[in-house]
Amino acid sequence: MKRLLAYLCTVLAALGISACDYFKLRELQPGVSTATEVRDRFGVPEMEWTNADGSVTWEFSRQPEGIECFMITLGADNILRRVDQVLDEQSFARVVNGLNGDEVRRLLGKPARSQFFALKQETVWEWKISHGFAGSSEPVFFTVSFNTDGRVVGTSRYTQYRR
Structure with a gap:
């Protein structure tokens, strides 16, 4: 299954479609997945912010060629809270x-x-x-x-x- 997924990602990447993130995100579940699982799928974050509530937000940008930037928030317990794709109209308005x-x-x-x-x-x-x-x-x-x-x-x- 992983070999098929890797092949599909390679084909889509060649076509300019960043579908690999879609599959990586499907494997993560808020409230269940750990910080280690996020790092295993996305690698080292570009930037890390500590939030007032003790949680941390990791930035995974797909710039300059991609069109997404994921902000992944982990609780103080290192459990995934949420994933936000921030290159959208709501973020631009802010x-x-x-x-x-x-x-x-x-x-x-x-x-x-x-x-x-x-x-x-x-x-x-x-x-x-x-x-x-x-x-x-x-x-x-x-x-x-x-x-x-x-x-x-x-x-x-x-x-x-x-x-």
Whole structure:
């Protein structure tokens, strides 16, 4: 069964579909699965945050080529509480002017890219959020702009059209 799953993941990855996470997530159960089981399936997290209630949230970003970022929360007892895919409309709406980079990273995970625009004196972080829509293969990105004080001054989206 594992050999079949590995083969399926390889085929889907070649097609640009990240279905392996789907199978990994199906194997995890909130309230039952342990931190060790999460690490066995997802590896070492990109970032780790300690929450006020003693729980911990691990970040597993699929950027720059993927379109997902999983925030996996484990209780103080090292039992899985929940899994959130944070590159969604609800999370984007929580990015408001005045947040700093750490707060944005906590909401959306590691960005795919970051670049500084000298004329505007802004740094822009971007996350790939779609491989394309309805027959189109042009990726879509969500961006967050920061001023020189490191505070959010705006958000936007763009489609990367191919020539």
